[in-house]
Amino acid sequence: MKILFIVPYPLSKSPSQRFRFEQYFQILAQNNFTFHVQSFVDDGGWAILYQPGKGLQKFWVITKGLWKRMLIPFHLYFYDFVFIHREAAPVGPPLLEWLIANVFRKKIIYDFDDAIWLTDRKNESYWFRLLKWRSKVASICKWSYKVSAGNLFLCNFARQYNLNVVLNPTTIDTEKVHNAALFKVNRNPHKVCIGWTGSHSTLKYLHSIEPVLATLEKKYPQLEFLVIADKAPELALQNLRFLPWSVETEISGLLQADIGIMPLPDDEWAKGKCGFKALQYMALEIPALASPVGVNIQIITHAQTGFLCSTNAEWEASLEVLITNSTLRTQMGTAGRAEVVNNYSLLSNCANFLSLFRK
Numbered sequence: 001m002k003i004l005f006i007v008p009y010p011l012s013k014s015p016s017q018r019f020r021f022e023q024y025f026q027i028l029a030q031n032n033f034t035f036h037v038q039s040f041v042d043d044g045g046w047a048i049l050y051q052p053g054k055g056l057q058k059f060w061v062i063t064k065g066l067w068k069r070m071l072i073p074f075h076l077y078f079y080d081f082v083f084i085h086r087e088a089a090p091v092g093p094p095l096l097e098w099l100i101a102n103v104f105r106k107k108i109i110y111d112f113d114d115a116i117w118l119t120d121r122k123n124e125s126y127w128f129r130l131l132k133w134r135s136k137v138a139s140i141c142k143w144s145y146k147v148s149a150g151n152l153f154l155c156n157f158a159r160q161y162n163l164n165v166v167l168n169p170t171t172i173d174t175e176k177v178h179n180a181a182l183f184k185v186n187r188n189p190h191k192v193c194i195g196w197t198g199s200h201s202t203l204k205y206l207h208s209i210e211p212v213l214a215t216l217e218k219k220y221p222q223l224e225f226l227v228i229a230d231k232a233p234e235l236a237l238q239n240l241r242f243l244p245w246s247v248e249t250e251i252s253g254l255l256q257a258d259i260g261i262m263p264l265p266d267d268e269w270a271k272g273k274c275g276f277k278a279l280q281y282m283a284l285e286i287p288a289l290a291s292p293v294g295v296n297i298q299i300i301t302h303a304q305t306g307f308l309c310s311t312n313a314e315w316e317a318s319l320e321v322l323i324t325n326s327t328l329r330t331q332m333g334t335a336g337r338a339e340v341v342n343n344y345s346l347l348s349n350c351a352n353f354l355s356l357f358r359k
Contacts, residue, residue, distance in 0.1 A: 001357060003028070003035040004079040006072070006088050006096075010043045012247060015199075016113055017085060019170050019276065020150070023177075023346055024353050031354060036079075038072065040065035040089060050200065050230070065089065069096050076104045081145075081357055083109045086116060087136060094136040101143035109356050110140050110158075113150035113170055115272025117157065146356055150274035151295040166356060169295075170274040174337070174345040178251065178283035185255045192323050193224050195257025195286070197245070198277060200231035205263045210235055212315045220323055228253045254284055258329055259322050262290035263315070275299045279344050282306065282336030287329050289318055299344070305336040 007017055028035060041049060045061035048054050069089055073096075076082070088096040100106050117137035119129050141147050141161040148168040149155040158165045172178045187193065194213070196206060206227070217223045217239050224239040228250070232242045243253050254260075260281030264270040271294040278299050281288040288306035290296040300306040307318035322329050342348060 001033050001081065002079045003033055003081045003083055003357065004072075004076070005035060005037040005083045005085070006040075006069075007037060007085045008040050008087070008090065010039050010041060010046050011037060013043075013046050015276065016170075019172065020111060020113055020168075021083065021085065021353075023171070023173050024350070027346075027350055027354070028357075033357065038068065040069065062091065066092075072096060073099055073104065076100065076106055079106060081109055082106050083111060083356075084140065084144075085111045086114075087140070091131050091133070093133050094139050097136070097140045097143060107145035107359075108140070108143060109146050109148055110144040111148040111168070112137070112154060113272075113274045115154065115157070115269050118269055118272075148356055151272070152298075153271045153294055166352065168352060168356070169344055169349060170276050170279065171344055171346050171349045172279050172283045172340055174283050174341050175347065178280060178340075180255060180284050183252055183255055186252075187256060187258060191222050191224050192220065192259070193226050193257045194259045194261060194319065195226040195228065195254060195281075196261050196277070197228040197250070197254060197280065199245075200229060203227075203229060203231065203233050205265065206233060206235060208265070209261070209263045209312060209315050210237070212312050212319065213237055215316060216319060216323065219320075223323065226253075226257055251284070254280060254286065257281070257286055258326075259319065260286045260288045261319075262288065262296065263309075264291040264293045264296070266291070266293050270294055278306065279340055282333075283340045283345075285330075285333035285337045287322055287332035288336060289315065289322075299339070300336075301339070304332070305339045306332060 009017055041061060048057050066089060082100050101108050117134050119134055138161050141158045144162055147158040147162050147165045149158050149165060150170050155165050155167050213225060214237060224241060225237055226241050227233045228243045228245050230245050262277040273294055275295040278288040278290045278296060289309055290300055292308040292310055300308055302308045309315040309318050
């Protein structure tokens with residue numbers, strides 16, 4: 001069986017790609033699948049994609065990507081399945097997806113891990129919304145052989161258009177990657193570190209609990225806050241430490257944290273999130289605190305594998321319990337890792353992922 005992966009970004013760059021399908025490549029090969037990956041953005045485009053300005057260069061990145069997409073129909077004959085992650089192109093209607101499904105009659109496996117059909121009418125112009133053409137998500141679901149969605153909220157959306165929907169959670173390689181036993185843990189015994197990891201687009205969620213963190217750092221001088229991201233945070237905290245994200249240091253950086261946090265607003269976009277931050281913390285035996293939004297409610301068992309916090313008072317109380325009780329941090333971390341190994345690990349989801357490509 002041959003699979004064409006049509007994806008937005010270069011390999012090994014995007015967490016969404018790495019943890020939803022790239023980490024299964026070896027397993028696919030072991031099961032006699034061959035595959036080719038076609039990225040919309042190349043390495044050079046990725047380097048400037050999220051930098052401010054550089055409009056002309058970004059226009060060229062989009063133009064090159066669209067040209068590569070135009071060539072895909074000439075190679076479709078060789079493939080049994082076409083796996084599309086999020087969309088074939090970031091702009092315009094789903095013309096390529098329509099051709100693949102309705103003209104070339106290839107089986108599309110459509111994968112997404114965010115509520116990418118939603119529009120932000122408050123912050124997006126009419127022309128930007130038109131350019132993004134978010135209604136394409138429903139159309140691609142309808143044309144697909146199977147839909148691979150990251151949580152039940154996303155599955156329920158997809159089932160409006162296609163009954164062949166597979167709940168395919170974002171998973172963690174708990175053996176070779178997110179395994180604290182493989183790393184030397186350099187935590188400062190005189191400090192308690194609250195950690196957060198994410199991208200520039202999710203840094204804004206930290207502001208909701210900034211007053212809580214400010215209160216706690218005054219009360220506990222040994223407290224520090226570690227933010228691992230592709231952009232420095234703008235937080236008025238005294239004991240804040242920023243660590244630029246890189247694939248080489250993402251695990252060793254996270255292992256500096258004693259507690260992991262994942263605040264989210266209770267909105268439709270957040271309901272589409274797949275709990276990746278919480279899964280990372282838990283896999284590394286770091287007790288996780290998260291907002292009870294979307295899939296977080298399924299991932300975390302309150303007061304056993306972590307804490308679910310709705311209000312600032314709950315955030316403060318739960319953090320304080322863990323700051324002052326190292327034994328509980330250890331117990332909760334152990335329980336959290338067991339949950340990920342059993343239900344959200346690469347190995348536990350292997351058969352489910354392979355089922356996407358069974359006819």
